[in-house]
Amino acid sequence: MADEPIITLRGVTKTYGEGATAFQALKGVDLDIAEGDFVAVMGPSGSGKSTTMNMLGCLDVPTNGSFLFKGVEVGHLDRDQRALLRRKYLGFVFQGFNLLSRTTALENVELPLVYRGEDKKTRHDLGMAALDKVGLADWWDHTPAELSGGQQQRVAIARAIVTSPAVLLADEPTGNLDSERSVEIMQLLSGLNRDSNITVLMVTHEPDMAAFARTLVHFKDGLVERIETNKKVPEPV
Numbered sequence: 001m002a003d004e005p006i007i008t009l010r011g012v013t014k015t016y017g018e019g020a021t022a023f024q025a026l027k028g029v030d031l032d033i034a035e036g037d038f039v040a041v042m043g044p045s046g047s048g049k050s051t052t053m054n055m056l057g058c059l060d061v062p063t064n065g066s067f068l069f070k071g072v073e074v075g076h077l078d079r080d081q082r083a084l085l086r087r088k089y090l091g092f093v094f095q096g097f098n099l100l101s102r103t104t105a106l107e108n109v110e111l112p113l114v115y116r117g118e119d120k121k122t123r124h125d126l127g128m129a130a131l132d133k134v135g136l137a138d139w140w141d142h143t144p145a146e147l148s149g150g151q152q153q154r155v156a157i158a159r160a161i162v163t164s165p166a167v168l169l170a171d172e173p174t175g176n177l178d179s180e181r182s183v184e185i186m187q188l189l190s191g192l193n194r195d196s197n198i199t200v201l202m203v204t205h206e207p208d209m210a211a212f213a214r215t216l217v218h219f220k221d222g223l224v225e226r227i228e229t230n231k232k233v234p235e236p237v
């Protein structure tokens, strides 16, 4: 791990709405994320986990405070600049998989490369390599309806890593999966974290899933309540 954190938040606030209906979802968050770490973000519903993830994913901006990414202030970038940052450095995995339904696994995985303007052969080669990393190379021509939930989430992970992002953001990635499939997804994320040195940030409310992470960040009422280091991280398989 590098000495300088890949992500630093200082005094970050987020207020939704204005005037009488304004609601402060984040009340001054300080957080350092080390490069290469595997972080589980935990806390009760409404404590600000998704708000923080959306900000770290450059999908939304802080109201106040500082957000450094690789040492550069990015909290006040405009929409286009944030889109570029996402495309270059970030990968996303969602609870609901968010795959295009009439499209093969490979085409889903190739999509971020289309946005990047990669040519057909590059898209195919990188797409197949990403599917191989999640154990689904043989399933490249199947549509989401022909895949199980666990397989769909693997395709979504392949899509998230096909651009070799520095950071993978996952908001409740196992929320729609049974416990066996959830453990498989966590093992996959652990392996990617170790082998590809991707910094993984994952929201989960399940302690069994958080147990795969090295750092546990607990949110409460719009603040980081405490940070734990997990000394018993399982070996990736």
Ligand SMILES: Nc1ncnc2c1ncn2[C@@H]1O[C@H](COP(=O)(O)OP(=O)(O)O)[C@@H](O)[C@H]1O
Pocket: 016, 017, 023, 024, 025, 043, 044, 045, 046, 047, 048, 049, 050, 051, 052
């Ligand atoms: N777009 C929004 N507009 C207004 N309030 C919001 C919005 N998004 C989230 N909130 C509120 O901010 C608080 C934190 O939400 P969120 O970050 O989604 O929590 P968590 O992911 O921990 O459940 C909640 O009280 C929620 O209702």
Ligand SMILES: [Mg+2]
Pocket: 049, 050, 051
């Ligand atoms: Mg949430």
